[in-house]
Amino acid sequence: xxxxxxxxxxxxxxxxxxxxxxxxxxxxxxxxxxxxxxxxxxxxxxxxxxxxxxxxxxxxxxxxxxxxxxxxxxxxxxxxxxxxxxxxxxxxxxxxxxxxxxxxxxxxxxxxxxxxxxxxxxxxxxxxxxxxxxxxxxxxxxxxxxxxxxxxxxxxxxxxxxxxxxxxxxxxxxxxxxxxxxxxxxxxxxxxxxxxxxxxxxxxxxxxxxxxxxxxxxxxxxxxxxxxxxxxxxxxxxxxxxxxxxxxxxxxxxxxxxxxxxxxxxxxxxxxxxxxxxxxxxxxxxxxxxxxxxxxxxxxxxxxxxxxxxxxxxxxxxxxxxxxxxxxxxxxxxxxxxxxxxxxxxxxxxxxxxxxxxxxxxxxxxxxxxxxxxxxxxxxxxxxxxxxxxxxxxxxxxxxxxxxxxxxxxxxxxxxxxxxxxxxxxxxxxxxxxxxxxxxxxxxxxxxxxxxxxxxxxxx
Numbered sequence: 001x002x003x004x005x006x007x008x009x010x011x012x013x014x015x016x017x018x019x020x021x022x023x024x025x026x027x028x029x030x031x032x033x034x035x036x037x038x039x040x041x042x043x044x045x046x047x048x049x050x051x052x053x054x055x056x057x058x059x060x061x062x063x064x065x066x067x068x069x070x071x072x073x074x075x076x077x078x079x080x081x082x083x084x085x086x087x088x089x090x091x092x093x094x095x096x097x098x099x100x101x102x103x104x105x106x107x108x109x110x111x112x113x114x115x116x117x118x119x120x121x122x123x124x125x126x127x128x129x130x131x132x133x134x135x136x137x138x139x140x141x142x143x144x145x146x147x148x149x150x151x152x153x154x155x156x157x158x159x160x161x162x163x164x165x166x167x168x169x170x171x172x173x174x175x176x177x178x179x180x181x182x183x184x185x186x187x188x189x190x191x192x193x194x195x196x197x198x199x200x201x202x203x204x205x206x207x208x209x210x211x212x213x214x215x216x217x218x219x220x221x222x223x224x225x226x227x228x229x230x231x232x233x234x235x236x237x238x239x240x241x242x243x244x245x246x247x248x249x250x251x252x253x254x255x256x257x258x259x260x261x262x263x264x265x266x267x268x269x270x271x272x273x274x275x276x277x278x279x280x281x282x283x284x285x286x287x288x289x290x291x292x293x294x295x296x297x298x299x300x301x302x303x304x305x306x307x308x309x310x311x312x313x314x315x316x317x318x319x320x321x322x323x324x325x326x327x328x329x330x331x332x333x334x335x336x337x338x339x340x341x342x343x344x345x346x347x348x349x350x351x352x353x354x355x356x357x358x359x360x361x362x363x364x365x366x367x368x369x370x371x372x373x374x375x376x377x378x379x380x381x382x383x384x385x386x387x388x389x390x391x392x393x394x395x396x397x398x399x400x401x402x403x404x405x406x407x408x409x410x411x412x413x414x415x416x417x418x419x420x421x422x423x424x425x426x427x428x429x430x431x432x433x434x435x436x437x438x439x440x441x442x443x444x445x446x447x448x449x450x451x452x453x454x455x456x457x458x459x460x
Contacts, residue, residue, distance in 0.1 A: 009033040010128055011052035015043045015074060016090075017061055021115070025056070028117045029124065038062075040074050047081055054127045056120070057107075059091040059098060068098055072105065079106045086127035090115065106454075130457065151194045154187060155338050157429060158328035164191070164320060171318050172198035177270070179255075179315050180293040182322030185372030188293035189253060191322065196249040201289055204248025209241045212254035220262050221278055224269075230279025242275055245288040255315065256296035256307060263308045270314040290315060325367040325374065329422040330429035332374060336362045337432075339378040340390065351385050357392040359430045365397050421456055424449070 012032040014025050017039065026034045035050055037043035039062055046052070055078060059071025068091060078087055089102040092113035099110040108130075109123050151165040171178060172195050180188045189208060196206045214222055225240030242250055252258075258266065269275050270290065274283040292315050301307035325332055336354065344351040354362070358381075367373055381394040423442060431437035439449040452458075 010054075011035060011050050012124065012128075013037065013043065013046055013050070013052040013055040015055060015057045015061070017058065017065065024117065028121060032124075032128075040070065040077065043074055044077055044081065047078060047085070051082065053084075053086065053131045054124055055085055055087045056124065057087055057089050059089060059102070068101075072101065075102065075105055075107060084131070086131055088120070088123055088127060090120070151191075151198065154190060154194065155335055156328065156331050157334055157425065158323075158331050160323045160328055161331070164322055165194075167320050168195050169198060171195070171320075173200055174318070175289065176317040177290045177292070177315050178318045178320060180291070180320050180322060182293070182295065183324050183368075183370055184295050185370030186322045186324060187371055188322060189251060191320070192249070192251040192291045192293065195291060196251075196289075199249070199289070201248050205245050206249050206251065207241050207245040208251040208253060210253045212257040216259050216262075219258065220265065223262070224265065224275050225277040227277050227279035230277070234279070237277070240275070240277065242269065242288055243277075243284065243286055246286050247288075249289045249291055252290060252292040252315075254294055254296075255292040256294040256298055256301060260306065260308070263311050267308060267311045267314060270311075325370045330363075330425035332362050332365065332367060333359055333426070333429040335371060335374055336378050339375050340382060343379050343382045347379070348382050348385060350388060351382050351390060352388045353390070355389040355391045358390050358395055361392045361395055361397040363426050363430065417456065420452060421458065424452060424456070424458060 010032050012029055013035045014022065014029075015037045016022050016025065022036050022038070026036060035046045035052060037046050043055075043057075047055070057071060057075060057078070059068040059075075060066065061070040061074060064070040071089070071091065075087060075089065078085055083106075086108040087106070088109045088111060089098070089107045090111050090113060091098045091102075099112075102110050108127055111120055111123060151168055154161065154165065156162065156165075168191055178192075178195060180191055182188055192208070193206055196202060209222060211219060221238070221240065223240050223242055225238050225243055226234050228234055228237045269286070272283075273287065274285050276283055298307055298312055298316075302309045302312060325335075336359075340351065340354065362374075369376075377395060377397070378390075381390045381396075385391070385394045424438070427438040427441040430441060435449060436446055439446045442449065444452075
């Protein structure tokens, strides 16, 4: 929700002809700007002028207060004028039949009279919450390019990664250390660079160092620098990575590989914001933001005594967990298409796309090496392809090689909805957003897919 939305009461339209109930509802919903309408024309006038996000609608409106005909007429008019409105239908007439008809007509939820103000209030709050999420997702989608690019050029259509992007955006301008937790190949450096570019330090340097790739006896010099003559081979004074990132951002990749003695020196820097080069005696003030990443279990390392807990708390003022590629259904196909278009023009210009068996294999693979593994696999497949389309054989992947999902769903309806969402996201990714093609892949009709997209509030 935007800052403006948080400061301004959100608008709730109550369509109710009972004057006593109008007063009661207006009093009960003092958190909102409550708009009252008693009939069809008044409701549409307020909807047009005020554009409320949520509407409660009594189906028994004049001139048919004992029936539902007028209420359903208002419902259809509201959804035609403002399709994104969350309409909660209230009725005391034929509960089940009215509920089914209302939901089928596009109502968001249904509540039967007599009204329990507290219970209806919970439904209204939930409706506003869902609408806030939809607005935020739309904002993120609009901020990204049409090819599913979001923060830092990251390509994704997965809500899991959109949440990560939103978190990075929010912490970018806060002067806190950020720790990115995720498996190798999930794009931690890409996100660290995106955080830097989104921050007030963007004009400073972004300096990255992989702590696992540098021998232990050289890592201190790499981080803190050294004075001329500090050791054999130190023929000149050299600034370390921390110093080079002054007024910018230092990205410490695989921070879990820093040896304990060096952890003490890093902790001192984070506490005092000064460093001493190896062989130096002068404290140098450095204004550097630390962003770090690791795929290791730091909690286990702290318990084992191989990583300092006080250093962890300094580095992990904000922790962002990055999902693996296997936890982002549909993204593998989006990324595969991106990598093909990136490498084919130079490495094999004849290649134009993927065969259907290749897309299926890409979608079903678990990708233990994540995006890095996928990129390497696509690059190799582009080189090896003989025709215009990359096939499953070119990828050297077995379709259906993925492990079964072991998530233990306790609620059958939730499990079905989760499975539907995953299948729809994958089909939409493979069909590049084409509804007809996605419906064909799913084995359902276009209207059915549209209904599911609307039911699950997914963007088609």
